[in-house]
Amino acid sequence: MQQDLKSELTKQLIIDKAFTLFYENGFKTTSIDKIMKETTLSKGAFYHHYKSKKALGLEVISLKVQKRVLDGMVYPLEETGDALDILEHIFITRLKSFKIYEKEHGCPMNNLINEIGDHELAYQLALKQIIETWKSALIKLIERGKREHTIKPNVSSAAVAVYLISAFEGIRGIRKLYKDDTILEEYVSGLSLYLKQLQA
């Protein structure tokens, strides 16, 4: 196989397996050995492509974790239509569409924020960048809603954005503790109310 392509495929394979193991079992308790066992490649292969576990962690965050948030929570905000409807759709419909697997294991980003968000500046920056991108996209949509008179003008867009993100990440952690969706439905109900009150 062509060398640069082979190298790229191997790195992607490592990143994919690493992401899944980090998500299911946590970052710190996932060893390079466990990751490479999943890829059926060797430890030598890993250290040929990455200089350390930290370097891998950063790539997993900036590639896999970021992509998930962008695809699921950011790009959909850029659609056309009523701003509040879009918010409702993303924060509620999407939450309800999660598989049991995703409900059990929470949000990959939030898991990392709480596990390693205060340990290394590099992780902090990589994770913060995702949050900032998300927040900016939310603010942009809320501002549009104000201009189009579907959202009350006298609310701080940044405040609403931060409050929406906080509650969403919070509930994804808390849901892990439960075996059914009651708590999710209560969150959805609380959020619906919140969004209705933003209506112009």
Added chain:
Amino acid sequence: MQQDLKSELTKQLIIDKAFTLFYENGFKTTSIDKIMKETTLSKGAFYHHYKSKKALGLEVISLKVQKRVLDGMVYPLEETGDALDILEHIFITRLKSFKIYEKEHGCPMNNLINEIGDHELAYQLALKQIIETWKSALIKLIERGKREHTIKPNVSSAAVAVYLISAFEGIRGIRKLYKDDTILEEYVSGLSLYLKQLQA
């Protein structure tokens, strides 16, 4: 020293040091050796009092972590006065009163929820119980607010309770990524708005 008192003091010492290390460095990366080095006692002493690290973790949750939440977030809900004022005071004033240390390291309970909330049923149950207690106390206060006509009657108390808890835990994780309080102030602003809209 009297034996049962000595035993109790040693266990308390271990739990205290364990809580701090779990909080600062995470549960999984805190070893029994590190904990016992802090106590200046030996590993033998540890395994005389606890049968495993898991047993210690459960005691830390049900004693230290639970106590913190009860003292800071639950008991104050039982005070007399306007229900919304109490909510505002606890969720806002308290958040602002946190030391840099607590802002940097987030919420001990939320850290544990996200680090080990999906790993062991026993941890899940212990953490869930704290959330349920908190939620019940919030519902009780909101119900009182409705009876006293300070809170709108047509909102679901459980939904509001869950939404408040979610956002609070969420922001305490997210704050870890930042070096200043801007994000906290935006959260507070978003929450203020939310509470005002609950006013009867």
Added chain:
DNA sequence: AAATAAAGATACTACTTAGTATGTTTTTTT
């Protein structure tokens, strides 16, 4: 085709981990 470099494998080091076995010291019971 030969030389070179990248990709990957194997075997290691030095260290950390939870937990155990067995010892000594301190307190309590008789």
Added chain:
DNA sequence: AAAAAAACATACTAAGTAGTATCTTTATTT
């Protein structure tokens, strides 16, 4: 005061950890 039990200490085991050194295999360049 002697015996028993609890509190604690020391030294270990077996398994796991990140990372390195050195090898073989595969692809690229000349």
